[in-house]
Amino acid sequence: MAQVKLHGLYGSPFVHRVELVLKLKGVEYEYIEEDMVNKSSLLLKYNPIYQKVPVFLHNEKPIVESLEIVEYIDEIWKGNPILPQDPYDKAMARFWAKFIDYKCRSAIWNSIWSKGEEQEKAKKEAGEALKILDNELKDKKFFGGDKIGLADIVGNFIAFWSGILEEMSGVTLITEDKYPNLCRWIAEYLNCSIVKESLPDRGIIFSYFQARYQ
Template sequence: MAEEVKLFGALESPFSCRVVIALKMKGVQYEYIEEDLPHKSPLLLKYNPVHKKIPVLLHNGKPICESLVILEYIDETWKGTPIFPQDPSDRATARFWAQFLEQKCLPTLWKACCWKGEGQEKAKEEAYELMKMLDNELEGKRFFGGDTIGLVDIVGNFIGFWYGIVQEITGVELWTKEKFPRLCEWIDEFVKCTIVKENLPPREKLLAYFRTRLRGAAASK
């Protein structure tokens, strides 16, 4: 019996892109279902009734939700290029940095770019400190996991690609090569990886999406 693998995602989502990269790394054949996030499909709501969000991976009829959970599921289910380190200590360290990116860096960078006033300035200061930690973690390494991309690199895709687009629209520059040379080198290396480059969404479409989103956010204030 053939496996059934489906991915519910959205072009503009770095969370969906994480799962796409992981599936491609493993060589898994899957059906991609694009969701219109303002008008979520009944199937998405059925398979993720708790959070009602993408991505959702459907494997032989069983849904797996939340991108970090999905990445771990993919790594445990399919052989091939590993996403998580094999050593338990290294695996725990990778989980730590993935959570750091997800829970600390992502919301802080969004505030630093898109908020206004005192809240934005505070977020910029915090973002600077967070980026300094990431820059230090990359000392002596090409990628966060070493010589090849792994969990932390995939989770950090929003820094590697999405942030540059938001930065272009907002004009907020949080890092330069002078301040964070290792992080900037990692960004260059990450987007040049074939498995990443071939599966990133078109830059022009993301620019249009975020321009519309940020204009809407400004109009609602």
């Protein structure tokens, strides 16, 4: 029986966060693909409150919610840390991770899927949030400095999934003239070999969202 297991869903940016951290740290794990239409009894057992993925198991003890899972992995497996040791720097890393997750991601999502005035409001909100990120990345390779850190991992949605959504919908949000530092970061993140290994197939994700959009 594997010591580490991950219940996930192909193409989920939240599951990808966990997979990337496991790969960065060289942790072997068993992956269990879930059907979110017909949820397994194990998923319902391990995550009875939210009943969603990812669910991470370490010695049969379940942990849910991607941010909590990622920080747990970082505490247990010390190699290649994704959070700095300095308390202030650690607090800042958590701040940017939550800003990306709760402010940027939702605004980008609403910019794609909403219509009319609601869409214009979301696009404005997304633009303001992305500008803040662009300023934060000035003179930085990654949010974490010279290597991928917590905020970079949480920003995977911006780096990969948002580009697919923009192409699929025809809604343009992130351009190099508006956000040069953010675009440079996206290129750095996507060109990282270990990131490439863990990302889902772009064509499959595009087709999935295109079917939903139509």
